[in-house]
Amino acid sequence: MTTDTSKTRDLIVTRTFDAPLEEVWKAWSDSGYVKQWWGPKVFTCPVAKMDFREGGASLVCMRTPDGHDLYNTWNYHKIVPMELIEFVMRFSDADGQAVDPAKMGLPAELAAGVRHKITFRPVDGKTEMTVTEFGYTNDQTYEMSKAGLEECLDKMALIFSKK
Template sequence: MNIKSIQKKNLIITRVFDASVKRVWKAWTESERMMRWWGPKGFTSPLAKIDFREGGASLICMRSPEGKDIYNTWEYRKIVPMQQTEFIQNLADKDGKRIDPVKASMPPDFPQDVRSVVTLKAKGGKTEMTVTEYDYTSDQIFDLSEAGLEQCLDKMAESLK
């Protein structure tokens, strides 16, 4: 019997923002603030419906430079105000219904149910934020996710100035 082991990798990005924990927290929890930074470089965010409570779900849209809308749902599992939030990310349709990534023209190894944790810590008037996305099994998707998240966080830093 041939058993293939799948290596899982966690994407971990830590940034320090020149902003208070409260301002960084609001960037994750308030629609108008999230729409300023969500999506990689060149993308906009025309929609962020946020139901920020344990058991709640948000629907966030990023629009490509070509005008293609890509929707994500975030289902909140754990919230520790001003410190941590944990949610499950999935691709969705415009109504917030989870969709199969392959049907959304994504590669077959594009993940579903991505567990994500955002942790904030005050650091002398600034905020250290760590974003962790768990259990990637594809190096290609990991690299794309890392590049996209880095670009989103660059835009977040700009929005906090």
Template sequence: MSSADATEATEATEDLVISRVIHAPVEQVWRAWSESDYVMRWWGPRQFTCPSAEMDFREGGTSLVTMRAPMEFGGGDTYNTWTYQRIVPSREIEYVLEFADKTGVKVDPAEVGMPPDMPAAMRNLVVLEDLGDGRTEVTITEFDWPVGQLREMSRMGMQQCFDKMAEIFET
């Protein structure tokens, strides 16, 4: 492989698309994305917690969410902002996820221990589809992931977030 081919390969990106059927009406699933109490129950993979979610859920607003690692992964907090580009009530949420400090000031992902190929900003689109019978399909698209391990780790993490979200409505 030539160095030009290697550079092109490391710059290849793909969208990550994950769907899940949640056994709850669309109005309740919408709240899981828009209300602090709900976000704190599902944000982060298994064993991770979300001790705070300061929600400014409106177009142009920015929410600040915290993900706390379990002690086996160092127990530290990671902060993300979700800046909302477009909101279609009970249907779509488009936002940009960025790493931040605890006050919400954007930081380079490498400053918080992320690998150098971690994108600084990740555009996300959440689509809710009312399937009837009290079921909602949630599809999230994370745009322009570098192809490779980080993308697959995000897939795993988001699938675990969906598992936690589904559990909210099972109780």
């Protein structure tokens, strides 16, 4: 499969959660919340070391059902409380050192770093959240990332349905 890096596609997913803005914000900033939703539906999140501040880097881990750990870092560039989070997600080792996704058995076309923008908007006592992931260069990695993101957001919605 040939990848044309001059053409990129952004993944944009918007969800409205039945929760106040402050609660949805915590889903990204509080490790107790992140551990409940990070990773596809059959994965768990045993690690969420949050350094949630501009210039900070959080380390999160998704564990597969067979016990394989996949680590990511979220390097924050811009945080506007209750409005916006911008970060770059990278695959890493357990110490937060960057790792080439292909060396982890992931598709070679998967970018080493994916820029994310999360926006939040209160709507009639609920919260509209939009996640944008920038720069996918082929359909396979776009669809894989979309499926994973949708499952993460499904798990996030469950957090708020329990309250």
